[in-house]
Amino acid sequence: MLKRFIRLLKTSPLLLPLLASIDLVLWLVDRLAVLTVRTPPKPLSLVVIRLDVMGDYLMFRNYLRQIKESDRYGNHSITLFGNLAVKSLAETFDNALIDHFIWVDIYKLSTQPLYRFRVARQLRSQGFSVVLCPTYSRVLVLDDFMAWATGASERVGCRTDYINIAPWEAALGDRLYTRLIDSGPGILFEMERDRRIVEGFVQEPVAVHPPLLDSHSANALTVPERYIVLSLGAGQEFRIWPADRFAEVARFVSVQYPAYKLVLTGAPSEKIYTESFLKQLPDTSDVVDLTGSLSIPQLVYVLTKADLLIANETGIVHIAASTQTPSIVISQGKSLVRWHPYPAEFGEMITYLYPDYIEQHRADLSAIAPDFNPESPLSINEISVERVKIAIKSMLTESEY
Incomplete structure (x- = not known):
């Protein structure tokens, strides 16, 4: 239901003023939240943002080990900032690869300013030094604004398509990252897309791994x-x-x-x-x-x-x-x-x-x-x-x- 509403907002010219108003309100909530926090940055701390659903997470989780064992981020503490819907899956099967979890209700995050204020404040208070948002079909008010709210000095995202985001929103969201990964044109199987994104993030070769749950x-x-x-x-x-x-x-x-x-x-x-x-x-x-x-x-x-x-x-x-x-x-x-x-x-x-x-x-x-x-x-x-x-x-x- 939320995705359907988001796509309607992105595609209807008549709803453009409403979309811009929602974006502005949520941006102001995030700005206010981070102004209330004074936390020194914690070196070697990485947060991965995955606010999508189970299928997205199952495709991506194959590459957590590559991040964990990479030369560039292998010595980092890894936190998953994720959709509450995948909590039991991630905590049961990936707790050896993820050091900490922060779970959010993405519906509340999009519709309840007070809830969002608390979440943005919690994110900022962690003092992350690096944030990775590996979502290809980004949502400005979820993926991009939350990546910015971390306050990380290294903010890595990927160039997006326009399924969940309007072109003007994408241009704004791009500016909130310090590095954008280009995973290539065309329609790719999502597991291959994720492989390219992770490879661009760790900056070393990443092999395709079959999706397996222990x-x-x-x-x-x-x-x-x-x-x-x-x-x-x-x-x-x-x-x-x-x-x-x-x-x-x-x-x-x-x-x-x-x-x-x-x-x-x-x-x-x-x-x-x-x-x-x-x-x-x-x-x-x-x-x-x-x-x-x-x-x-x-x-x-x-x-x-x-x-x-x-x-x-x-x-x-x-x-x-x-x-x-x-x-x-x-x-x-x-x-x-x-x-x-x-x-x-x-x-x-x-x-x-x-x-x-x-x-x-x-x-x-x-x-x-x-x-x-x-x-x-x-x-x-x-x-x-x-x-x-x-x-x-x-x-x-x-x-x-």
Whole structure:
């Protein structure tokens, strides 16, 4: 919802005065906050700003070790200033690479001046000597203003696209950094984009690393012996395959693969899809509903043990890529190439199902990617139940049931 509103502000000429007013108010809040702090700089202290969501963090976290072990910043204390939504993930799986964490609610940071004042003041009081904002699609009032609020003498960001920021805002934000990294033109897979940014930051070669989560750090819970995970929701309605189609797939699985239970996962806000799905099943005895009841570390455990994931294209897919879980992903193509499909060397276990137009251009997705960034003109309803059934048959061989 917040991202949708931000993009509307950036693209509507009629809302330009409102956008400028919001930026000015938040800038004044930050200015006032830092004026109340007198903290001497702490040498060898680095703060990394990542205020985006789980998928963004999962792509980036592969390179934390490169920063930690680099010649330039290896002797620095590292703090993550991050979105509260990834707290359990980062603190569970990356606490060996990050020394300190500062968590914020990005909605409150954007809409509640008093909350923002306290956060900006807290940032300034740390006395960081270096700040890195590796976000490619920057937001002026989040990424750029917060980087400036740290007061770090070395403020490193990257040249941005204009998905989350207006060109005039980007020009203003650029001036708040002491160094800007150019990660190259065009639409790149986000993991490669992050690699280039980190390489520019540490100023030494950085290799591509597969996204992996240590299953030993996951929070164990009781799960069926053999099961398929269904994730019915997504952050936006147009990315959600209808519940009645998921139900048809579930009925197919129960008949053709009776050895498998079905495990439902999702955020508490996605219970509406679970309820609709369950109403369409004649028998729910083989369904385990975990919607809204799992922490991220528990979800990692569930995916680690799963035989298959069937999901819309959303954050859970990036977790599945990090746990090497075989997956079927139903996507209408939003942010094609940038976020999906995974390159074969990292995502050979993931099968993506797209509308026919995208499937017809599989050999050169980069050629059509500009038509699908940031939004796709195609409907997820173009993807049939039959195609999902065929994908299931190819991934669950006879030896597996």
